Amino acid sequence: MLEKDNHVFEKTIVVGIVTQNQDEEKLKEYLDELEFLTYTAGGEVVKRFWQKMDKPNPKTFVGTGKLEDIKYYVKDNDITTVIFDDELSPSQQKNINRELGDDCKVLDRTNLILDIFAQRAQTSYARTQVELAQYQYLLPRLTGMWTHLERQRGGIGMRGPGETEIETDRRIVRDRIALLKEKIKTIDKQMAIQRSNRGAMVRVALVGYTNVGKSTLMNAIGKSEVFVENKLFATLDTTVRKVVIRNLPFLLSDTVGFIRKLPTQLVESFKSTLDEVREADLLLHVVDISHPEFEDHINSVNDILKEIKSDDKPTIMVFNKIDAYKHLHFDENDITAEKTTKHFTLEDWKQTWMHKIGKNNALFISATDKLNFEEFREKVYDAVREIHITRFPYNNFLYPEWKDTNETE
Structure with a gap:
């Protein structure tokens, strides 16, 4: 953890790749934005890692050598969070988690944005919308994920769903998604009436x-x-x-x-x-x-x-x-x-x-x-x-x- 101006920030590194569709200048811009997103969520980016690849590694997003570099840097510098600039597949996230260990959270850009929305949601409606989005994101990632999350102490990416053991069951999560959709549908009807009443x-x-x-x-x-x-x-x-x-x-x-x-x-x-x-x-x-x-x-x-x-x-x-x-x-x-x-x-x-x-x-x-x-x-x-x-x-x-x-x- 880092402390600045009486605020505690999580020590974070961000990771991206240069591909045929994303040159070095474009990646720098995306990582600048990712760094701002991280700051908004309560993190302090202390280092960036990037690699030139034709396409993301289907198993670990970056190459095994680069992941090894990230692993040693995380260990030597007490990094609590690693954030990838693109959405990780469930298997990529699982493999990276296994490699970096349980003391380090592995998030992607989508997870980070959802987390910021969870922080910023003020009304019951906004919180319901964010919760639904979080569950939809987490559903395909349930396998092998919850035991990892149980050991965390909150912070970036840990707000909302995922904090209790009962959600480990896929059926319960699907039921929750269905319930939230119904709740949103009801509020949508009320809001549609409000809009129609504006004349x-x-x-x-x-x-x-x-x-x-x-x-x-x-x-x-x-x-x-x-x-x-x-x-x-x-x-x-x-x-x-x-x-x-x-x-x-x-x-x-x-x-x-x-x-x-x-x-x-x-x-x-x-x-x-x-x-x-x-x-x-x-x-x-x-x-x-x-x-x-x-x-x-x-x-x-x-x-x-x-x-x-x-x-x-x-x-x-x-x-x-x-x-x-x-x-x-x-x-x-x-x-x-x-x-x-x-x-x-x-x-x-x-x-x-x-x-x-x-x-x-x-x-x-x-x-x-x-x-x-x-x-x-x-x-x-x-x-x-x-x-x-x-x-x-x-x-x-x-x-x-x-x-x-x-x-x-």
């Missing part, structure tokens, strides 16, 4: 990668108090607020952040939460433009939107955190230098594919510093008004073009 008011949903500033933006535009923290998945439960710009009311929802390699169990169990996205009339796709890999983040979010059949909705791209955007200086006089996207200024970016989005569908703001915020409010107002007019063609006189003194609620 025909235009619905706007904030979507985006985790930690891009959706909750900060929600607070800024809705003047609400949504929890904000510089950690991944700070918000799990969907927050819905009635917002008024000028005198035009609409509903704004803040949804759970997406992430690359998002566990399929979570997409399934958070179906109702994602229904806020499915039933939205307009999406505000928030992007952290200060992140060096923000284009990958956009693609990951679009993939999930496609998965939940919401990729064809009217969307405004909101490029947030322009106050934090940094670019490398480029020497125009150096004829040997090659200008890359890392040298792009914001103006350079606006001339790329972002230009094709259209003037009315791309915004560049800072939710924290309220930079370009009036332009943001104006474009959201125009988009919501356009939807509202088609829905209430006879009520247009209520929403004139001129701006009154009403502020956002």
Whole structure:
């Protein structure tokens, strides 16, 4: 264990591989994200291990020699947790556990994300969703796993299912999964009724990668108090607020952040939460433009939107955190230098594919510093008004073009 700023962190190492589909630069980025996930869960990464392979070893994920290196490092440095960047198969996890010993926990990216969700779940509904996802993940891994877990003392990856001996029985776990599904189905019906009771008011949903500033933006535009923290998945439960710009009311929802390699169990169990996205009339796709890999983040979010059949909705791209955007200086006089996207200024970016989005569908703001915020409010107002007019063609006189003194609620 390590202690920093009165917090105790588990000593952790992370492991990844370079393959034909994942070069060294991409792996570094994934391991950076895995390290942030580990920190969010309560761990401190003290070392990274990686290896070049055509494909993962079906028995131990990494090669036997690399696993031997990890084993000695774990033993010599009192490492409590080893986290792999990709999902391990049940047999891989079992073999690695056997090799590293019972004093060291072996987790994968999916297990880590589920653990963070378990920490962050505040409401009964969110806890039920997370518990279902955990059981679905653990079911194929029951054989030979519980005796190992019994000897642990809690911590990362040990929250929720797996702490009691009774769950060792597959039938009991399956019964629990069935029970949780029924419970979620009941709550889903209640939430569907709640959504239908909101009437025909235009619905706007904030979507985006985790930690891009959706909750900060929600607070800024809705003047609400949504929890904000510089950690991944700070918000799990969907927050819905009635917002008024000028005198035009609409509903704004803040949804759970997406992430690359998002566990399929979570997409399934958070179906109702994602229904806020499915039933939205307009999406505000928030992007952290200060992140060096923000284009990958956009693609990951679009993939999930496609998965939940919401990729064809009217969307405004909101490029947030322009106050934090940094670019490398480029020497125009150096004829040997090659200008890359890392040298792009914001103006350079606006001339790329972002230009094709259209003037009315791309915004560049800072939710924290309220930079370009009036332009943001104006474009959201125009988009919501356009939807509202088609829905209430006879009520247009209520929403004139001129701006009154009403502020956002």
